[in-house]
Amino acid sequence: IEIDLGNRFGRGSKFVIEAENCSRKNMYIRKAVLNGTELESFYFPAAELLKGGSLVLEMGSEADTTLFR
Numbered sequence: 001i002e003i004d005l006g007n008r009f010g011r012g013s014k015f016v017i018e019a020e021n022c023s024r025k026n027m028y029i030r031k032a033v034l035n036g037t038e039l040e041s042f043y044f045p046a047a048e049l050l051k052g053g054s055l056v057l058e059m060g061s062e063a064d065t066t067l068f069r
C-alpha cells in the first residue's frame with residue numbers, strides 16, 4: 001500500500017507498506033523493517049511515518065511469540 005503524504009508541512013512525499021511473502025497461509029509477521037532498520041516492537045513514532053519511507057513486513061505461516069515484545 002502507498003500512502004501519499006503530500007510533501008507538505010515538513011512531511012515526506014509517500015510512505016509505502018509492503019508485505020513480502022503474504023498469502024492466506026503466510027499471515028503472521030515474522031520481521032518488520034522500517035526505513036532499513038529492523039524493528040524490535042510493533043510500535044514506532046508517527047513522526048517516522050510522516051517523514052516518508054517504507055515499512056517492509058516479512059510474513060510467515062506460523063506465529064513467533066518471541067518476536068516484538
